[in-house]
Amino acid sequence: MIAAASLLLASHTYVPYCPPGAVVGRNECATYGRWSLPDWMPRITWSVGVAYRTFAFDHPTVQAGKGVTGPAPTIDPDAFVGSRMTLVGFELQPVRFFVAGPFYMGPDIIVGPTFLTGQKPNAPGGSTGFGLQGGLRSGVAIQGNDVSVGLEVVVGGRVAALSSSGYQIQRANWLVEPRLRLDFWTSPYVSLGGYAAANLTDLPSYGGGLDVTLHLLPFDWTPP
Amino acid sequence: MARRISTAIVALLTLGGCIQYQPGGLATRRRTYASVRTVGCLDVAVEILAHPDVDKGSPVVDVNFGNVCHEGVTVDLSKLDVTASYASSPAMHRLRPYDPRHEIDGRLLYPVWTGHEAIEFDPEITADHEPTRVCVDVSRIVPSPSQAPPMCFRWNATYRALVPEERGT
Numbered sequence: 001m002i003a004a005a006s007l008l009l010a011s012h013t014y015v016p017y018c019p020p021g022a023v024v025g026r027n028e029c030a031t032y033g034r035w036s037l038p039d040w041m042p043r044i045t046w047s048v049g050v051a052y053r054t055f056a057f058d059h060p061t062v063q064a065g066k067g068v069t070g071p072a073p074t075i076d077p078d079a080f081v082g083s084r085m086t087l088v089g090f091e092l093q094p095v096r097f098f099v100a101g102p103f104y105m106g107p108d109i110i111v112g113p114t115f116l117t118g119q120k121p122n123a124p125g126g127s128t129g130f131g132l133q134g135g136l137r138s139g140v141a142i143q144g145n146d147v148s149v150g151l152e153v154v155v156g157g158r159v160a161a162l163s164s165s166g167y168q169i170q171r172a173n174w175l176v177e178p179r180l181r182l183d184f185w186t187s188p189y190v191s192l193g194g195y196a197a198a199n200l201t202d203l204p205s206y207g208g209g210l211d212v213t214l215h216l217l218p219f220d221w222t223p224p
Numbered sequence: 225m226a227r228r229i230s231t232a233i234v235a236l237l238t239l240g241g242c243i244q245y246q247p248g249g250l251a252t253r254r255r256t257y258a259s260v261r262t263v264g265c266l267d268v269a270v271e272i273l274a275h276p277d278v279d280k281g282s283p284v285v286d287v288n289f290g291n292v293c294h295e296g297v298t299v300d301l302s303k304l305d306v307t308a309s310y311a312s313s314p315a316m317h318r319l320r321p322y323d324p325r326h327e328i329d330g331r332l333l334y335p336v337w338t339g340h341e342a343i344e345f346d347p348e349i350t351a352d353h354e355p356t357r358v359c360v361d362v363s364r365i366v367p368s369p370s371q372a373p374p375m376c377f378r379w380n381a382t383y384r385a386l387v388p389e390e391r392g393t
Contacts, residue, residue, distance in 0.1 A: 023284055023342045025324045026277045032301075032323075035339025036331035145294060188244045188294075188336045218244065218335040219294045 039223035042216070043104075047093035047193075049211025051110045053133070055202055057085040057119070057160060060171040065163075075169070076122050083118040085160045085171075087131035091209050096137070101222060104152075105138035110209075114160050126162060133158035135175050141183075143219060148191065150181040158199070176200045188218030244336035245290035258288075259360075259375035259388040264368025265293035266333075270360050272377045272386035278344050281351025282322070283308060283358050283386065290338040297366050299339065300330035305361035305374075306345045311353060319345035354379055358386055 024032045058081045089112015096106030114131040135156015142149045154177040161170035181195030191213045199205035250269040251260045258271040271286040278284055285306055291297055302323075307316040321328055322344035333339055347355075361374040377386035 023275050023278060023322075023344050024328065025322050026275070026344065031325075032327040032341060033329075033331040035333065035337065035341075036299075037334055039332050143294075218337070221294065221296055221335050223296060223332060 037217075043098035043220050043222065044216045045093070045096045045104075045106075045213050045220070047091075047096070047211045047213040049091045049193075049209050051087070051089055051091040051112075051207060051209035053087040053110070053131070053158075053197075053199075053205070053207035054084055055087075055158075055160075055199065055205035057083045057116055057171050060162075060169045063168045063170060065166045065168060067166075076120065079120045079122055081120075083116055085129075085131070086115045086117070087133070087160060087207075088112055088115070089131065091211060093137065093211070093213075098141075098220060098222065102140050102142060103138070104141065105136060107134065108137040108154050108156075109134045114162075116162065126164070129160060129162040131158070131160040133175055135177070139179070139181075141220065146185050148183040148185070148193075148220075150179075150183065150193075150195075152181065152195075153178045154197075158202075173199075174201045183213065185219065189215050191215065245292065245338045247292040250288055250290055257377075257383075257385050257387050258286075259377070259390060261362055261372035261375060262292075262370075263362055263372045264366040264370055265291050265295070265297045266299065266362075266366050266368075267292055268362045268365070268372075270362065270375050272358050272360075273342065274354065274385075275342070275344070278322075279346075279351075280354050281310065282344050282346045283319070283355055284342050284344050285358075285360055286340075286342045287362075288338065288340050289333070291333045291335055294335050296332050296334050298330045299333045300365055301341055301343060302328045302330075303364040304343070304345075305364065306358065308345075308347060308355035308358045310347070310349070310351045310355050312351065313349055314356075316357070316359065317347050317349060319347050322346055355386070 022029060060080055089110050091110045093106055093108050096104050098104045110133045112131060114129045116127045135154040137152055137154045139150050139152020154175060156175045158175050159170055159172040161168045177197050177199045179195045179197040181193055183191040183193035185191050193213060194210045196208045250267045258269045260269045267290045269288040273284040273286050275284045306319045308319055309316050356379045359374045359376040363371050376389045378389050380387040
């Protein structure tokens with residue numbers, strides 16, 4: 001039994017030498033069609049870029065930071081009315097799958113510093129903070145010869161925060177963000193893209209982004 | 225940091241451009257005795273070779289191909305049409321591919337990808353010497369309405385090789 005197992009193992013680990021120009025059928029190694037991939041190959045992309053968002057920061061909430069025991073800052077209800085928060089950060093689409101034909105989905109994350117403008121002089125917390133938004137991106141891509149037009153939506157959440165004496169002055173809201181995007185193919189495996197977006201749960205809240213995308217398969221082509 | 229990121233992006237864009245087949249690429253880097261045709265999305269370069277494992281009377285058709293389209297294409301080398309004539313039998317004879325494992329069929333070639341095969345073709349007559357002339361028609365290896373004229377090769381005693389007739393040698 002051990003000998004049989006060894007033989008079986010050996011037969012699976014033996015890789016025959018295949019000289020250049022080996023003729024189909026004449027060499028053990030010369031199997032036909034090594035240039036082909038199966039039609040079920042997954043279409044996956046990875047993106048990284050920069051993003052910009054601007055949105056209202058009125059009526060934030062106050063949360064104590066870890067280990068903070070001091071008194072919470074008092075916030076005048078009108079202190080942030082009319083203020084705008086701007087998020088400028090990195091955007092990461094760690095993986096995107098084409099699930100059927102031109103339809104795709106995958107996670108989308110934006111993280112970076114925020115800048116507050118338009119707050120009243122008595123507003124606590126300074127003017128710089130931290131923002132994070134994330135969600136599930138799904139959409140459809142229509143391929144042209146050198147460009148791809150996409151209509152997509154990101155559903156998730158967003159939080160922006162300022163810090164004041166160990167407390168977080170933050171505003172969180174749901175995200176339903178339709179996007180119109182355009183990608184230019186710089187090669188069959190790389191595209192440069194840009195998009196415009198608006199958050200329907202928090203109007204007027206809008207922004208955009210620029211990214212570079214690496215594609216596993218050329219032009220994200222799908223067998224018919 | 226920003227410089228490193230920009231360098232990485234430039235490298236990515238450059239690398240992406242390198243690993244693809246460019247239309248006409250086979251014509252510019254073809255080997256000495258190859259003939260090139262374009263049929264549908266496919267550039268095809270064919271060379272007739274001798275091989276130590278193969279009888280002299282059976283030419284080895286060496287095929288390089290590249291997909292010039294943004295869409296995939298099914299390449300079926302079982303539809304290569306190969307004919308040959310011999311000094312002992314001057315009429316053109318249709319040859320059969322040597323395919324003991326029955327593996328030569330239609331396969332998917334992704335956009336801008338390339339492929340290569342070397343396939344032996346056997347005559348149904350007895351042939352002890354190299355063919356004097358071999359013609360290869362690649363028109364039917366992809367489902368395309370476009371036609372390409374056959375590539376014909378003639379034995380050249382000086383080079384001791386089958387050389388494309390279009391070169392006038």
